[in-house]
Amino acid sequence: MKITFTLNxxxxxxxxxxxxxxxxxxxxxxxxxxxxxxxxxxxxxxxxALLNGELVPACMLPVxxxxxxxxxxxxxxxxxxxFTDIExxxxxxxxxxxxxxxxxxxxxxxxxxxxxxxxxxxxxRKAMAGIVCRxxxxxxxxxxxxxxxxxxxxRSHGKYR
Ligand code: FES
Ligand code: FES
Numbered sequence: 001m002k003i004t005f006t007l008n009x010x011x012x013x014x015x016x017x018x019x020x021x022x023x024x025x026x027x028x029x030x031x032x033x034x035x036x037x038x039x040x041x042x043x044x045x046x047x048x049a050l051l052n053g054e055l056v057p058a059c060m061l062p063v064x065x066x067x068x069x070x071x072x073x074x075x076x077x078x079x080x081x082x083f084t085d086i087e088x089x090x091x092x093x094x095x096x097x098x099x100x101x102x103x104x105x106x107x108x109x110x111x112x113x114x115x116x117x118x119x120x121x122x123x124x125r126k127a128m129a130g131i132v133c134r135x136x137x138x139x140x141x142x143x144x145x146x147x148x149x150x151x152x153x154x155r156s157h158g159k160y161r
Contacts, residue, residue, distance in 0.1 A: 005066045008032075008076025018064035022056075023047045025063045026073060034074035034103040038132070045104040045131035049073045055111045074103035082110055085155060089148025095140050097133075104131045109145045113152055119145065 004013040007030060014029050021040070026032045026049065038046035040059045047059040050072040077083050086109050090097070097105045105128065112119055112127040119127070124145045125138060 001064070003063050003067055005068060006070040008072055014063070016063050019062040021059055022049070022061040022063050022066060022071070023058035026058060026071075032073045032075050036100050036103070038100065043132065045108070046100050048104045048107055050077070050107060050111075055107060074106060077107060077110065081155060082113075082152065085151035086110060086113075086145075086148040089146070089151050090144040092147040093140050093144035095136070095144035097136065101131055101133050105133075105141065109148055112145065113149050117153055117156075118149055121146075 001018045002013050002015055003018070003025075004011065006012070007026075012030070014025055016025055016029070023035055023037055023040075026035055027037070035049050035058050036046040037059065038044035040047075042057045042060045045057070047057055048055050049058045050056070051061070051066060052069050053072075083106065086106050089095075089109075090106075095105075108127055108131060112124065116123060121142050124142045128138065128141060128145075
């Protein structure tokens, strides 16, 4: 079956079994390796991408579900000023996520800041709870998201709020 969709702002199509997992299509057919294969059961968050602007686990989505939709991976998101705000915020707070969770943490922070430009620690912890990570401090991650939020507010409003 030919599946057409938008991938990182480009129209694409792929021949695939309709029930192939989106994560495999992204990685194997398009060479987009930012989203990782972790549990493949919807638990770890490492595979996340944006589908029509919403955060989704790409391991749980059959590729037919993106037909005529719009998928953004970390590779596409990297080109946006929103990414730069988060990258800078993470650096400011000393957050250095590994290759497995970086895409998930950045896209999750982005979606959180879209809905809540000034999230509390509790809200940030809740948003990040879906990403399995036992190797870095969640306190630093909270500070990183707060710094990212401040960066985004400054860019959006021209001053610190
Ligand atoms: S690989 Fe998709 S949630 Fe773990
Ligand atoms: S899983 Fe990536 S830093 Fe912990």
